[in-house]
Amino acid sequence: MVGLATITGYLKVPDVDTVAAIRGGMGYMIVISGVLAVFSWNAGNRALTPIKGILFINLVPVTTFVISIRSGYNMSKLEVTGAIVTIAALVSNNLYQRKLIRARSAIPAGVPAAGGAAK
Structure with missing residues (x-):
């Protein structure tokens, strides 16, 4: 869906400066919210059933x-x-x-x- 919106021009690909400005937030979302949360969820399901x-x-x-x-x-x-x-x-x-x-x-x-x- 995002790819289609980008191809049609509805969304724009962010430039390097924009990505650099949000690198801390992106790092948090990828590492903490993405990876660690999934590992924690899986460990919790093993413990709780x-x-x-x-x-x-x-x-x-x-x-x-x-x-x-x-x-x-x-x-x-x-x-x-x-x-x-x-x-x-x-x-x-x-x-x-x-x-x-x-x-x-x-x-x-x-x-x-x-x-x-x-x-």
């Missing part, structure tokens, strides 16, 4: 609404309804996924457990 990680990342828009409200933004009834529906869907899906995981990992009765004893 992917199910909890998905729940967390999907709550980012809801967190944004909370911060906006605390900053003085007045949400409409439709936005509040959307936030409630989002939270309900996330929690419901998370509980359903956990139920599926428990069902798949359950050892059926009569199957020998570790050590040879049947459950």
Whole structure:
């Protein structure tokens, strides 16, 4: 999309002086926000499990609404309804996924457990 906008002249390629002026910000966005954030996210998902990680990342828009409200933004009834529906869907899906995981990992009765004893 950016390439098309640049080719059509809608966006201009920045000159060397512009890039030099923003090199600190670009370095931060590339190294800290880009690389370290992805590594941290992956480490967090390993520690928490992917199910909890998905729940967390999907709550980012809801967190944004909370911060906006605390900053003085007045949400409409439709936005509040959307936030409630989002939270309900996330929690419901998370509980359903956990139920599926428990069902798949359950050892059926009569199957020998570790050590040879049947459950």
